[in-house]
Amino acid sequence: MPFDFNKKLDRINNHSMKYNVFSKELLPMWVADMDFESPDCVKQALIQRLQQGDLGYTKAWPELNESIVSWCKARYDWEIQAHWIAWLPGIVSGFNMACSGFNKGKVVVQTPNYPPMLQAPKLSGQVSSELFVTFNANTQRWMFDFNQLETFLSDETCGLFLLCNPMNPHGTMLSENEIKKIIQLCKQYNVQLCSDEIHCDLAFEKQHIPAGKFDPTAITLMAASKTFNIAGLGCSFAIIQDTKIRKIFTNQMKGLVSWPSSLGLEATFSAFQDGEPWRIALIKQLKVNRDLLVNSLNKMTINNKVIFKTHLNDASFLCWIDCNHLESLTKQTAIEWFKTAGIMPSNGVDFGAQSFVRINYGCPEFTILNAIDKIKIHLLKFN
Ligand SMILES: Cc1ncc(COP(=O)(O)O)c(C=O)c1O
Structure with missing residues (x-):
């Protein structure tokens, strides 16, 4: 084996x-981390970096960004460009940055949800519009109601939909039609979409659809952290095609959010290069x-x-x-x-x-x- x-x-x-x-x-x-050893390719990359001995600040390098470009193409048939990537030390920082950058007073969040996501709107002084996710016995699926979503998005004081897809804790993945409907509603009511997709590479039977694939203005948050069990290394990224949105987003880092760790970047590179x-x-x-x-x-x-x-x-x-x-x-x-x-x-x-x-x-x-x-x-x- x-x-x-x-x-x-x-x-x-x-x-x-x-x-x-x-x-x-x-x-x-x-x-939510795993009791499995990280893959050998990741361990070897980290050992090499440690043997080399330089643990100083590290700038994401072209081959690293290209490994994400290739990963998105291979896994999601999503053609991104390297400069759309904004590196982050964590996804939690990323969705809190989205809250502060697109603050109109209200944020839509699914509930039940990953606790830091539920807490995020309040941290930027905003109110949560709780989008209820319930279990449908016929479809055997946890899902929200699009009518409730539209009601929340149509509120003029709503600036952001903080989507979690695949969902945590229920693990539901949204279909392409559902993603497209969300994008259409966010556009119609001028609401920024930020999609936390940290669990996307752990899909079983279904194909994951990244929000950014169909929406150039979406903020798509991803990481190798859950999939390759490297969450303790603090490294993730946002993919944002639209230059203006990317700038607003990255501006929120100033004075608050640090760079990802050198070991996190090394581990992410080896995971996307050789971990499939x-x-x-x-x-x-x-x-x-x-x-x-x-x-x-x-x-x-x-x-x-x-x-x-x-x-x-x-x-x-x-x-x-x-x-x-x-x-x-x-x-x-x-x-x-x-x-x-x-x-x-x-x-x-x-x-x-x-x-x-x-x-x-x-x-x-x-x-x-x-x-x-x-x-x-x-x-x-x-x-
Ligand atoms: C939906 C979701 N987002 C974010 C995180 C944590 O991300 P990070 O450790 O990169 O901040 C988790 C961890 O369980 C999660 O389930």
Whole structure:
């Protein structure tokens, strides 16, 4: 086997956030990084840079930018130019920059959502227009309502739609028609579109459509960080075709947002240059994990009553679990129930949803099996 996704990575003694914030007794399945080693190509590039010994400020170099141009063409059939790329130390900085650069008072954000995205409008003194994302049992898909979106965008004090696609926490990916409809509505009501696409290279069955492919004025935020497990290196980028919009966006960096790290740039380059075979193998493993976890959870019962509702997400390594039945049967909050089972998921409340948890399945299959065992053993006390 060329890539090993079943190796145990020591993340306790290296001060990883995931393993060192909550009690060591709990199996950590919360923060969104993976328990897999980064690909060899990335490790080798970093070793080379460290051996060379220069860790000073680093300017993005032409071959690095070209690796993104080629990646966008190969993966998304999106023809971009190198000078459209604005380098950033993180996507969170990027969407907060969009909030301050296009501030008219209100920002549309999906909810439930990645917590820093929910918080972003307030940080620039704005009000959030919460675009509700709900589960449709017929389509088995979490989605928002375009009528509600249009109502929000048509408000003259709305300056920005902060889109998350693929969505976090539900993993929904938008279709080409949906993206085009969003672009058309943003144009119609003169609202800036900023699309956080950090999870886009982790798509399973569907094809991801970058917002910038059909909208020259869109701010498209991307990174190699989630896909190649290099989030700790602080490196991402925005792709913005329109010169004026790009200038407004990059102006927001002044005095607040630093350059990406030299190691982050090196890692990103090697990932986009040589990481594709590893990414393909990773997707295969994540799909096995997703199917195993979702199918097991959906079968679990208390007194013959189903306790979890979850679904096969389109992208990434996050499983969003409806625990309403569990809570009413056990009279415990979902997060407390999982903790007493010995597992630390992310708390849905932080994403704007009561009675939900999010489990990160970016880990070896044996960890998923371990989690399923813990849940089953805990369930014995209720059956
Ligand atoms: C949707 C989304 N955006 C941004 C981030 C974090 O990006 P960064 O670490 O580059 O700031 C995450 C991390 O989980 C995320 O899920």
